[in-house]
Amino acid sequence: MFELMERQRACRRFTDADVSDEVVERVLRAATRAPSAENAQPWVFVVVRSASTRAALGEIMRQAWEGGARRFSEGRLAPALLADVDQGATGSLAEAPVHVVVGADLDRCLPQTVGSSIFPAVQNLLLAATDLGLGSVLTTLAATQADEVRRLTGLAPTIDVVALIPLGWPARALGPSSRRPLSEVAFRETADHPW
Numbered sequence: 001m002f003e004l005m006e007r008q009r010a011c012r013r014f015t016d017a018d019v020s021d022e023v024v025e026r027v028l029r030a031a032t033r034a035p036s037a038e039n040a041q042p043w044v045f046v047v048v049r050s051a052s053t054r055a056a057l058g059e060i061m062r063q064a065w066e067g068g069a070r071r072f073s074e075g076r077l078a079p080a081l082l083a084d085v086d087q088g089a090t091g092s093l094a095e096a097p098v099h100v101v102v103g104a105d106l107d108r109c110l111p112q113t114v115g116s117s118i119f120p121a122v123q124n125l126l127l128a129a130t131d132l133g134l135g136s137v138l139t140t141l142a143a144t145q146a147d148e149v150r151r152l153t154g155l156a157p158t159i160d161v162v163a164l165i166p167l168g169w170p171a172r173a174l175g176p177s178s179r180r181p182l183s184e185v186a187f188r189e190t191a192d193h194p195w
């Protein structure tokens with residue numbers, strides 16, 4: 001598990017090889033083992049394989065990116081990350097053979113726990129996918145166009161669209177992740193004593 005967490009990465013380029021239902025089910029099962037407030041388990045997963053729906057979801061991402069998100073991200077993201085996100089949002093994410101749309105059932109969770117009850121499941125999903133050799137990336141770009149995503153996936157208005165996770169076999173190796181050292185983010189007793 002520790003080794004797995006070291007190499008879990010955002011993958012934005014996929015081969016066109018399919019992902020079986022059996023593999024998808026293992027990943028979803030892992031997601032549903034996550035904790036949630038009051039054990040409400042408000043998550044909803046729509047697995048999209050249809051080429052036309054994936055293309056439409058890809059178009060939503062592209063429009064959100066080109067309609068303002070790219071401008072917002074320029075100067076904020078490191079150049080290599082910006083280029084990767086750009087390539088993903090303008091085409092390569094849509095090429096993943098499976099898109100998992102993650103929703104939160106607002107009838108099953110308090111509004112203030114939507115994120116905290118859904119993202120543990122998303123993290124489980126990402127780790128399980130990595131363990132099986134799949135590439136995956138947590139994206140929220142499409143969630144900015146929730147009505148459109150709901151229309152494409154048949155989700156009810158009471159389902160908040162939280163994330164879209166493209167899944168597929170990675171087209172290239174990603175290497176280890178780069179993260180701030182513990183000495184910058186962890187402290188002993190009080191926040192003026194770095195780890």
Ligand SMILES: Cc1cc2nc3c(=O)[nH]c(=O)nc-3n(C[C@H](O)[C@H](O)[C@H](O)COP(=O)(O)O)c2cc1C
Pocket residue numbers: 008009010011012081084085088089137138139140141142177178
């Ligand atoms: C809340 C959240 C939203 C994200 N949204 C997007 C997104 O819309 N598009 C995208 O390509 N990546 C998205 N990412 C992925 C991040 O860019 C990625 O996790 C981060 O750069 C670390 O990447 P690494 O694990 O490969 O180092 C998102 C990640 C999080 C946690």
